[in-house]
Amino acid sequence: MSQMLHEIMLQRKQLQRWVKLGPWYAMFPLEFAQASIEQHTKPGQAVLDPFMGRGTTLAAAKMLERHAAGVEINPVAWVYAKVKTEPCDKLLLLERLEEVNRLSKGTKLQQMPEFYKWCFCDEVLRFLLIARSELKWKDDHVDRTLMAIILVDLHGNVEDSLSNQMRQTKSMAPAYSINWWKAKDMHPAEKDAYAILRRKIEWRYKHGLFSNKSKIMALNGDSTSILKETAEIGPFHLLLTSPPYYGIINYNYDQWLRRWMLGGPELPKYSAGKYQDRYDNKIQYQELLSKVFGESAKLMHERAHVVVRTDARVFTLESTIKALEEAFPGKSIKKVKRPVLGKTQTRLYGDQSKKPGEVDLILKPKPRQRTSQVKSRFE
Secondary structure, eight states: OOHHHHHHHHHHHHHHHHHTOSOOSSOOOHHHHHHHHHHHOOTTOEEEETTOTTTHHHHHHHHTTOEEEEEESSHHHHHHHHHHHSOOOHHHHHHHHHHHHHHHTTOOOOOOOHHHHHHSOHHHHHHHHHHHHHOOTTTOHHHHHHHHHHHHTSSBOTTTSSSSBOOSSSOOOHHHHHHHHHHTTOOOOOOOHHHHHHHHHHHHTTTOOOOOSOOEEEEESOHHHHGGGGGGTOSEEEEEEOOOOTTSOOHHHHTHHHHHHTTOOSSOOSOSSTTOSOOOOHHHHHHHHHHHHHHHHTTEEEEEEEEEEEEOSHHHHHHHHHHHHHHOTTEEEEEEEEOOOSSOTTSOTTOOSOOOOEEEEEEEEOOOOOOOSSOOTTO
């Protein structure tokens, strides 16, 4: 095997361990992101994703040696995106894990809602409470990486996560969970949080870290107000994104337990502020798309392409097309229908009813009109 081929295979292994970091419902397909970036940009150019979710667009751009910037309003997804594109050194991470574990020993458990006693054994809960209070995930590179590792398996299969039996992609309602556990007489098993997380870290870092000269910026906040901060990465040659679909998923409620881990309330709340619920207000939804695509247009190269994956349902599709046409009047638009093949934003967890699928909206610069500089010899 040639040295170059060996390096390529190693890079792929390194990337796969990090690119898919973070359970997240309605995940942007990596293959689609890669194909779009390769088709519409060149190495060294920049990609923008104003609804970046867990950062698949940014990770794909880095893999392909493009620069990229994105914004995400949900802090859980932002932690995933930030860490998968910029994980810390393994030894520093293990040292921090040991420190948090040491601090958790002998910690007195506080009074908490009944849910937590059914979800986690005492040792795990002590660890989580210390990690929740000690890790400065917003600002510290190492702490953020450890928090991401914790969030991934905060809940899921009882044999492979920190919790009692739960779904991994979605935090179920406390009352529902308690009733389910009680009905099955399923108390939380005794677990060692340190041992579980140490094993997860060893797996994640098995092939090392991938790095190149790509500049990546991942921001946590509202794209309608902070998108302009990504300008230092641009001008962008590709806008690649998938906005939230109207009335489908509440990322705040569905990720409430992970948001608690990041300092949020102990029990779920429907909304954490504007644009952080189910997007079921038509006026606000249209306003969101218009503002974000309007701000994005200011950051794009004049010959940039735009690729937006959206819902095939009439209101979401028409609202998205209208916002894009207003923001990019100089571009032609093409619609490509995508059948439902897996867990998309139109296929809720457990909902097997027929779905209308998704649509890719592809905007390209209109051909430049050329004016002949040579007069006809017959004039």
